[in-house]
Each structure stands twice: as C-alpha cells, then as structure tokens.
Amino acid sequence: MSSGTGHHGHRIRSAVERDFADIARIYAWHVLHQTASFEIDPPDTGEMIARWRAIRARGLPWLIAETGDAITGYACASPWRSRSAYHLTVESSVYVRHGCGRQGTGLLLMEALMQQCANLGYRQMIAVIGDSANTASIGFHERLGFRHVGVLGSVGHKFDRWVDTVLMQCVLGDGDTSPPGDP
Numbered sequence: 001m002s003s004g005t006g007h008h009g010h011r012i013r014s015a016v017e018r019d020f021a022d023i024a025r026i027y028a029w030h031v032l033h034q035t036a037s038f039e040i041d042p043p044d045t046g047e048m049i050a051r052w053r054a055i056r057a058r059g060l061p062w063l064i065a066e067t068g069d070a071i072t073g074y075a076c077a078s079p080w081r082s083r084s085a086y087h088l089t090v091e092s093s094v095y096v097r098h099g100c101g102r103q104g105t106g107l108l109l110m111e112a113l114m115q116q117c118a119n120l121g122y123r124q125m126i127a128v129i130g131d132s133a134n135t136a137s138i139g140f141h142e143r144l145g146f147r148h149v150g151v152l153g154s155v156g157h158k159f160d161r162w163v164d165t166v167l168m169q170c171v172l173g174d175g176d177t178s179p180p181g182d183p
Contacts, residue, residue, distance in 0.1 A: 015062045022071040035131040038156045061116040075109035089124040118172040132164040146170040
C-alpha cells in the first residue's frame with residue numbers, strides 16, 4: 001500500500017522486513033532518551049520484526065514514512081486489549097526519527113494509520129502517551145481529533161523518576177453510532 005507523497009516529499013507505505021533495521025534504530029533512540037516508551041532496553045531488529053509479524057498476522061497496519069531512501073518514521077496499530085469485547089478498538093504507536101520532527105511526518109503517518117484502521121472496521125483508537133509532561137505529543141494527538149480521557153499517575157519508573165501515562169481516544173468511522181461489523 002502506498003499513500004503517495006506528502007509534505008516535504010514524505011512517502012507513506014506499508015513496512016516490509018528490510019525496513020526493520022532502520023525502524024529499530026528510530027525506536028531505540030526514543031527508548032534510550034525519552035519517556036514516550038516505557039521500555040528500558042531497546043529491542044533489536046529481530047524483536048521488532050517479530051512484533052511486526054504479530055501485528056500483520058492480525059491484519060493491522062504498520063506504516064513507514066520515507067524521504068528518498070531514508071525511513072523517517074513509522075506508525076502501527078495493535079489490539080487495545082486481548083479480551084474479545086475490545087475487538088473494535090486499536091492502540092496507535094507513532095515514532096519519528098530523531099532530528100526529523102515537526103516536518104509533518106508524524107501527521108502523515110497517523111492520518112494514514114487512522115484511515116486504514118477505519119477502513120478495516122475499527123471504531124476507536126487509543127493513544128497511550130508516556131509522561132503527562134509530553135505536551136508535544138498530547139497537542140499532536142489533540143490536533144488529530146483525540147480527546148483526553150485519563151491519566152494513570154506514576155505507573156512507570158524511568159530515568160530515576162516516576163512517570164504518568166496519558167490516555168487519549170479518537171473515534172474512527174461511525175464510532176458507536178451504528179452496529180459493528182467484524183474487522
């Protein structure tokens with residue numbers, strides 16, 4: 001799947017296995033330097049490929065943004081919870097390469113991810129944002145139509161401090177205004 005070329009020459013497409021060395025490097029920077037992820041040790045390329053395979057086996061999208069030959073970010077959707085009543089709700093993840101922020105990459109990725117999930121019949125998307133002080137990510141999600149639904153206080157401990165998790169939610173497609181189909 002290709003979404004064509006967007007802002008600053010970014011092209012959005014589905015991830016393929018050869019992309020995961022770059023994806024692992026992008027994610028590793030966030031794991032090591034920010035609280036966006038609560039992982040402490042960055043997963044290697046093999047672990048990232050295993051995660052991608054599990055997401056794809058469920059029919060969910062994993063997208064990348066590239067400019068020229070460089071992968072500048074990725075976004076994916078995963079099941080929100082494993083219990084069957086949650087089957088129409090997904091959780092989003094989006095990460096942009098360090099130094100490539102504020103160029104529209106994350107916006108293009110999330111818009112494409114949200115559209116693909118809506119097309120698949122999903123009705124709600126949850127963003128789990130590490131750190132209530134992460135105002136950039138909170139504002140970014142608000143611009144995409146996510147609304148603040150809660151804070152889990154001090155549920156993580158990273159970089160020698162307690163860290164909150166902010167929960168945000170966005171309606172996809174018809175949301176709860178019509179009976180569900182099966183994604």
